[in-house]
Amino acid sequence: MSFKLYGRNSGSPLRCHWTMHELGLPYEMIALDMQAKEHKGPAYLAINPTGQVPTLDHDGFILAESLAIDNYLIEYANSDLAGANVQERAKVWQWSLWTILNAQPELLSLAMPKWTGVPLTPENDAAVRAKLDKHLQILEARLGASAYLAGDRFTVADINAATAIGYASYSGFDLTPYPAVTKWLETITSRPAYLAAKA
Secondary structure, eight states, rough: EEEEEESSSSHHHHHHHHHHHHHHOOEEOOOTTTTGGGGGGGGHTTTTOOSSSEEEEETTTESSSSHHHHHHHHTTOOSSSSOSSSHHHHHHHHHHHIIIIIIHHHHHHHHHHHHHHOOOOHHHHHHHHHHHHHHHHHHHHHHHHSSSSSSSSSSSSHOOOOOHHHHHHHHHHOOOOOOOHHHHHHHHHHHHHHHHHOO
């Protein structure tokens, strides 16, 4: 049984690279040249018609969307990384979805000028930062009360959230006003699986 993962080890695909390493699953990374629009070419669109990354190919079983891929890999490996019981699994989904729907869009808005070369207007920049602060205050309160997002142990919720919060560094957004978030991020990105995924 072989795994191929389309997408470099950054952004949303990093979630899946990190999960692969946490689970100890061997795989092949298929790096796409995003600047050359390789992900919009006919060869890739035949695999994933959305033209987005990541995409998983598991012996011909094709799956897109990073959260779905992570969940599939965890079930395949029969791991409790997605939660050891029904309540922990529910918390994993709660915080994973919360991050994707709330914090990540604002962080992407701040990062987008790095890719496009088109800066945000001062008004839009201020609005994005205000929304992001509101979301990060919620995350700060959670991580001030709990070592990890779903409870007292590391789960895929932490992977899903940390890869989104990672856009802060890319865009130059200062996380120091959120010490619990900063400590959590430093802790989980020192894990061997994360370091291997980023290597």
